[in-house]
Amino acid sequence: MTEFHPLLPGLIPLLPLLGFLGNGMLALVAGVRGAAELRAGAGAGKEKLGELAPPPWMRGLPSWIGPGAIGAAFLLTLMNFVGMARSGLEAPAIVRYWDWISTGGIRIEAALQLDQLSMIMMLVITGVGLLIHVFSVGYMREDPGYARYFAYLNLFVFFMLVLVMGASFPLMFVGWEGVGLCSYLLIGFWFEDREKADAGKKAFIVNRIGDFGFLVAIFLLFTSLGAVDYAGVFGAAPELLAYGGSTATAITLFLLIGAAGKSAQIPLYVWLPDAMAGPTPVSALIHAATMVTAGVYLVVRASVLFALAPAGSATVAAIGAATALFAATIALQQYDIKKVLAYSTVSQLGFMFMGVGAGAYVAGVFHLVTHAFFKGLLFLGAGAVIHSMHHALHATHKDWDAQDMRNMGGLRHKMPVTWVTMGIATLAIAGIWPFAGFFSKDEIVWYAGAARTGGYGALFTALWGVALVAAVLTAIYMTRLMVMTFYGSNRTGEREAEHLHEAPLVMTIPLSILAVLSLFGGWLNVPASLQESVFGGFGLLPMSDWLERWLEPVTELAQEIHLSHAGGYATASPLGGGAVLWAGIATGVALVTVGLTFRSVSKRGIRPASESGAPVGVVRGLLYHKWYVDELYDRVFVRPLLGASRIAWRWVDQILIDGSVNAVGSVFKALGWFGSLFQTGQVTTYAFVLTLGALAVLGALLL
């Protein structure tokens, strides 16, 4: 065992930042060029986005800078990973750079923390990020904002790395809001489309509600523990915070507000489905694989605090379970392929929350990683499909929706690689052995059922039931997606179908790599309880329990607190039966569900969107309209706030405050006018008044 010396850790976030600067310069140059052309052609009908072609070098340079910066960061991360794995690092390695904020009242360093948790996150961010950057080269090739796209994407990776590498809560917050900013910019990437710009704005504002909670949590940490860096907080917390005490609970609940905003949990999930307005690789990277999992990372990072607050943890689990089920129901009735995946993401994030809420931090991170593989793959696959659909529809100028699955069908013949890889991802997310999602989801569900934390046993039993239902729904909506997209006969149109084609290699290679990871990623952490069974390959799978052991230095303190106060986990499910039995039941049920759904959706006569009416039936309508939550929020929050703002301006500011100011002014004006009456300019009047006055004074004196 050697000591771990981080290898140029600062360079890992710096490289994407440099990529951002390089691409940003190019983007500005391209923007200025485009603007000049636009002004020259103003009024000539060329103002529509996408009609001005960029010069050739505008494609070449960003294609290398963008993925190149991430690739280099990935390599550097890998080298650090190898170093860390060899060293058997116990305490986190903290690399300090400069005094970021030092007021005399608080000192926050710009410091990076490398430990097992941040390492896993860095690998996911730069690894999956690299694949998605490469995919984007194909996907965004024809976009006039190509350089700008890579600039934002690089900036995103920078902030995401700051989020996971920062050694303190405020630094995490920098990354936290930074990724939110990039998300805003990328959702509204095609900003000329008002709906897309609106979606970006909505994402930012809803996220800021979460950020509000995060900030308050930081303030609470500072006042109650006197520290905001991880080492200080987790060192002091077990001493200064009482187990189950109100301070610990308050801190965790405020952190949960932040986590729920970023990770799209009830009640703050509403921005994520709208976020699909962004380019599809963005959905894959930001709104599936990395940024939205930041909330899970936050809970695991603060696991010591959550372990000290059983009520906070139970709330996390309950919100997660509710979200998992709720979002899954909506996914059942969406026709937009990206919307299905968006609600699926919300639902899967709910699973992760359930896991970390139950104290199964490793299971949460495990699902985070496998989800990054298979959901990244699903989004990229959907991107390939949309790309192809868009080309086909564009070729014949058909104004159909390229994302509506009712307009697809039969694509497996046209896009075999996309079909196979997405099929693998579907089996993975449905939780079928031996695909990645099976192991991670099974672990979460198991721990939810086995948790007995601080008197919340009954709650966790209920959540376990919810999780099982949500898991079944997952299999249904994903199978529906696959059938509608790839099976049956094609509904795009005869002439259009000729233009449907498989994506180029630059897009299918990332798909294939992610497919391999979706297949084998679960072996990272085959649970000990399953190792000797058929699910663990009778102990033959290579890396059994690896993630559990890898993350132990990070989670062990929380686990200790957990065990000493709440006792261990149950060894049987709430309905009896051990882990192996329930793994079998789970995969069996998933298989049957996939099969039944496949048959039932295949038999359904699906018509293109233009020939289909609104969904029939109350339940279907309700799900299709997403339980009318957006409408509800609009009535309850958005409009009242706007109304209050108008009242504040028109009535309070203009009439009440300024009115009284002007009234005071008018009084003096009136006084002045009254005074001016005496300024008649007539000497006789003055003489008369003077005499009157003199008489009055005289009279007063005499009397």
Add this chain to the structure above:
Amino acid sequence: MTALLDAVGYDAWALHALVWVPVLGAIAVVLSSEERSKNVAFWCSAGVFVLSLGLWWAFDSAGPLFQLATRTVWIAPWGVSYALGIDGISLMMVLLTTLTLPLAILGSFQYIRERRRAFYALMLLLETAIVGVFVAMDLFLFYVFFELTLIPMYFIVGVWGGERRIYAAVKFFLFTALGSLLMLVGILYLYFRARAGGGAPSFYILDLLGTPLTIAEQLWLFAAFALAFAIKVPIFPLHTWLPDAHVEAPTPGSVVLAAVLLKMGTYGFLRFVLPFFPEAASHPTVVAWMLALGVIGIVYAAWVAAVQPDAKKLVAYSSVAHMGFVVIGTFALTVNGLQGGLMVMLSHGLSTGALFLLIGMLYERRHTRLISDFGGLARVAPLLATAFVVAALTSIGVPGTSGFIGEFLSILGTFERYPVTAVVATSGVIFAAYYMLPMVQRIFFNRLDRAENQRVNDLSGREAVILAPLVALMIILGAYPTPVLSRMEPAVRAIVEYVGSDGEAGALAELARGGAEVRAAAIAPIARARTP
């Protein structure tokens, strides 16, 4: 750098030069031609800025509280002296002023087309007055400078302003003059009260400090001073002059008004109100009121800003919200709170200054400020859009910008003592996004569907030069604010400790330690002046 400054004897003349060079510049402007006046004014103010940069190194954070201090008798019988000096707070305010003025002047080259000589002369006089406010160490002198800022500003709004300029100028003048008259009464009372203690008559700040006052006197004086400064800040509900003044003022007027003139109010609280009337300023009822007004300002002004059709008015209301953070940070009376308030002041100077400049640039192109007249400008003016977005993000306190440092610290400092207030103030981060992002979207995003907007030009070289330093500073101060914070720390600490102890002797001695050294250096010229 320090060696160079020593070699030229910088410490001895720097402050005088910063105050009076602009007056010389104003004379030069008047003597120059109408056409060349703008260049004379710009180079003069740019020169002042370069001169002021020396302060950054000349000021020693480990040194006495007040530095570069000089004192000369001005009106001997009344004890009025021409006394200048800076602490870390003044230092940053002076730098903000000297940075803003040349940029505002450069930003007015297109906008101001009539009576240019008069305009630029007034701008330079304004600079003298503002720098004077921030470096005056004599209360009488301070008051003179404080009032002097009104006159150029009154004319700038009233002569070069928009349609309702007269209404706005008169409103601005009456509001602020009313406040300062009450303060004058307060100053005189304090002066005579200090004199009654038996000392020689003096308006020197360090002489007046620690004047024994009953709590009732403190509260009355607090009210007189606070009203003047609260109008300037402005604190809700005394803010209604601000949107009018901003909307009617020409761009450079708005820039100076927002970036530095408002800070005279918050500076006044830190320099005078808190140290002079510590018991009043830390009186629970007073604190409760000030915190409440600060928080109302944050939330209420954000709401009002959100429904403004005029971009300039929106930014004007956002200023009120920002100043709310300064108010709570100041009256929380913690080191973090004061530091945060000061950072908000600096950051607001940069971001709001930039926003007013940018809105002015848009106005020069389109002759409108109505948000709904724009749309899709990012396509034709990508550089302008980028600068605007960065300034907007700084304004709403996104981490990585200076705006975040200020908001974070001011709320943190408030939270240390008044958690509930701080939590309400934190909701301001949500409402900031609520008013700022829709404006950004409606001006720069959405469809570029109007012919007038399609012909909008991007930044010119001159405009880029104006915005570049502001944008750079927003990012630099966001990434590394510590050098600024460490320079302000001794002054902040002194105020917090002094007021926190209700003006007790120990803390006063600590505060005067710096002062005593200053006086030792300043006695000699006074002694000379006294002997005829």
